[in-house]
Amino acid sequence: DAGVIQSPRHxxxxxxxxxxxxxxPISGHNSLFWYRQTMMRGLExxxxxxxxxxxxxxxxxxDRFSAKMxxxxxxxxxxxxxxxxxxxxxxxxxxxGDASISGNTIYFGEGSWLTVV
Amino acid sequence: AQSVTQxxxxxxxxxxxxxxxxxxxxxxxTPYLFWYVQSPGQGLQLLLKYFSGDTLVQGIKGFEAEFxxxxxxxxxxxxxxxxxxxxxxxxxxxxxxxxxxxTFGRGTSLIVHP
Numbered sequence: 001d002a003g004v005i006q007s008p009r010h011x012x013x014x015x016x017x018x019x020x021x022x023x024x025p026i027s028g029h030n031s032l033f034w035y036r037q038t039m040m041r042g043l044e045x046x047x048x049x050x051x052x053x054x055x056x057x058x059x060x061x062x063d064r065f066s067a068k069m070x071x072x073x074x075x076x077x078x079x080x081x082x083x084x085x086x087x088x089x090x091x092x093x094x095x096x097g098d099a100s101i102s103g104n105t106i107y108f109g110e111g112s113w114l115t116v117v
Numbered sequence: 118a119q120s121v122t123q124x125x126x127x128x129x130x131x132x133x134x135x136x137x138x139x140x141x142x143x144x145x146x147t148p149y150l151f152w153y154v155q156s157p158g159q160g161l162q163l164l165l166k167y168f169s170g171d172t173l174v175q176g177i178k179g180f181e182a183e184f185x186x187x188x189x190x191x192x193x194x195x196x197x198x199x200x201x202x203x204x205x206x207x208x209x210x211x212x213x214x215x216x217x218x219x220t221f222g223r224g225t226s227l228i229v230h231p
Contacts, residue, residue, distance in 0.1 A: 042223045043221040093161075105166075107163075
């Protein structure tokens with residue numbers, strides 16, 4: 001079975017450039033999450049969707065970050081313009097049901113390693 | 118707001134030795150608690166979770182964890198560590214308002230010596 005698929009796996013970009021990270025959740029999963037992992041702050045929830053609708057985006061750091069989920073099988077996290085402090089590993093994850101109330105297991109992708117120079 | 122503390126940044130054990138990774142949480146009500154493992158270059162994988170009931174929870178890969186309300190702890194244990202257990206381990210607690218969505222601790226890196 002295919003797990004959560006993220007692309008690109010690695011990206012190096014220059015400061016000021018737009019970065020788009022992509023995610024395909026596990027088929028049939030209703031909830032999708034974007035997390036960011038850094039040495040300084042650990043693993044932080046940026047945003048989560050349920051049935052393609054953003055439910056909680058309180059973790060999105062600032063207006064430079066935006067996330068969309070146009071359909072049940074695809075989501076993007078965009079950073080525009082990117083800054084060196086955005087360098088991190090970005091994880092997409094998904095689960096069945098409404099993750100906030102179902103308690104169903106959350107499955108993580110392998111991450112997108114972003115370096116902004 | 119809920120929070121999780123993993124006091125040990127690194128733990129080193131010899132292969133075959135027992136393991137206990139510590140986790141303390143702060144949450145006003147009965148928490149939802151999780152342990153995840155992250156192998157190098159990989160995403161996180163759920164080892165086990167506690168929502169209610171039996172306070173000793175069995176997970177995958179031979180791991181178990183015990184919820185102790187009096188100590189606000191949810192320590193992870195394994196009786197005999199294998200070299201393949203070397204990884205980063207994250208404790209997490211369900212978010213405030215009764216949500217199951219995990220908020221993660223900073224992680225403990227497990228090093229296994231042959």
